[in-house]
Amino acid sequence: MPAPEQFRVGLIQMSCSADPEKNLEHAMDMVRDAAGRGAQVVCLPELFLTQYFCQREDAALFDLAEPIPGPTTTLLSQLARQQKIVLIASLFEKRALGVYHNTAAVLDADGKLAGIYRKMHIPDDPLYYEKFYFTPGDLGYRAFDTAVGRVGTLICWDQWYPEGARLTALSGAHVLFYPTAIGWHPAEKEQYGAAQQDAWRTMQRAHAIANGVYVAAVNRVGHETGNIRGKQTFGAGLDFWGTSFLCDPFGAVIAEASSDREEILIGEVSLRKLEEVRRNWPFLRDRRIDSYAAITNRLLD
Secondary structure: OOOOOEEEEEEEEOOOOOOHHHHHHHHHHHHHHHHHOOOOEEEOOOOOOOOOHHHOOOHHHHHHOEOOOOHHHHHHHHHHHHHOOEEEEEEEEEEEOOEEEEEEEEEOOOOOEEEEEEOOOOOEEOOEEHHHOOOOOOOOOOEEEEOOEEEEEOOHHHHHOHHHHHHHHHOOOOEEEEEOOOEEOOOOHHHHHHHHHHHHHHHHHHHHHHHOOEEEEEOOEEEEOOOEOOEOOOOOOEEEEOOOEEEOOOOOEEEEOOOOOOEEEEEEEEHHHHHHHHHHOOOOOOOOHHHOHHHHOOOOO
16 A cells, blocks of 8 residues: 555653553553544654653663563554554663663554664763663664655654764655653753753754755653652752654744643644655755765764
């Protein structure tokens, strides 16, 4: 069956509690709601099963990880098949004993696992201690054939790197999904908050323009202290800024959420629009691929 010329995207902006089981149930309810509103591909935020646990280094938290396929993907696969949707979910993957990844599972509308993407760029910043938990991805930048066509996914810190967006677009993705967990340190919010949020939004709109693709950024919302079943980080926590959005291939924002509440965003993707933009702004055509070899160097001396 050929992919549709148009399809609807659903983005789940949610808050996360200290109870992973409740978060999964809540996420599944929101996915059903999005499907009921006509979404044909739905994306959840980064590591939606828990509060953002990377605010501390705690070896006991490796117990949160699970294999893919595993218990959560089994339930989400059933949900995707029941709702006849493509579903993208970021999970804490246990690949082997002592090897863990931050991984996006892409589940097709028949419930089958279309593929996985392992987060390539791993941050290490105050309250974002991801290098402690996650091995960098080794699958490269990928696009997946689904019931709605080819889609690509990257994860959070990947969104600052034009190389990842470019390679995923060159793989044929029509939409780049960025499940995300990004927010403010409360003490910095007043001074730097607006600039940080604007840079985040601008960067992803730039990916859309430079590559002629739709971009969907899917963030969580609310204040979190990394509380997992009653055990939390000592400190001020993080204020996740929401504002999930979908933009078109020239960076125009189609739908955008608030900064302070849960929402389900619905927006339409049009392959005709994508082709129209690429015909008029043929950035991919005019690339000088013969001149870019040096991009693989760390620096040019």
